[in-house]
Amino acid sequence: MKAVLKERVTVDGYTFNLQQDESFYDCRGEVMYDDEHDQTPEPGLWKAAQKLAKQLKENGYSKADYEHSEKGWVEVTF
Numbered sequence: 001m002k003a004v005l006k007e008r009v010t011v012d013g014y015t016f017n018l019q020q021d022e023s024f025y026d027c028r029g030e031v032m033y034d035d036e037h038d039q040t041p042e043p044g045l046w047k048a049a050q051k052l053a054k055q056l057k058e059n060g061y062s063k064a065d066y067e068h069s070e071k072g073w074v075e076v077t078f
Helices: 043-058
Strands: 008-011 014-018 024-028 065-068 073-077
Touching: 008 043, 014 043, 024 043, 043 065, 043 073
Parallel strands: none
Antiparallel strands: 008 014, 014 024, 024 073, 065 073
């Protein structure tokens, strides 16, 4: 059985907000760049997203995954 989703979840000091359609959480961190000048997620936020996806999987959301987009945004989908 899947756990009830919370409106906000804080992991390692990063607060992820549940979106209105309840299909993902998101959080915005600092904009970082790799050696090729591509935008990458803030390392601590990326680790927090991994932990949140793991927690969701443990609570019945077997398709939980994480990804990043531009401008520091990280999403945890389920």
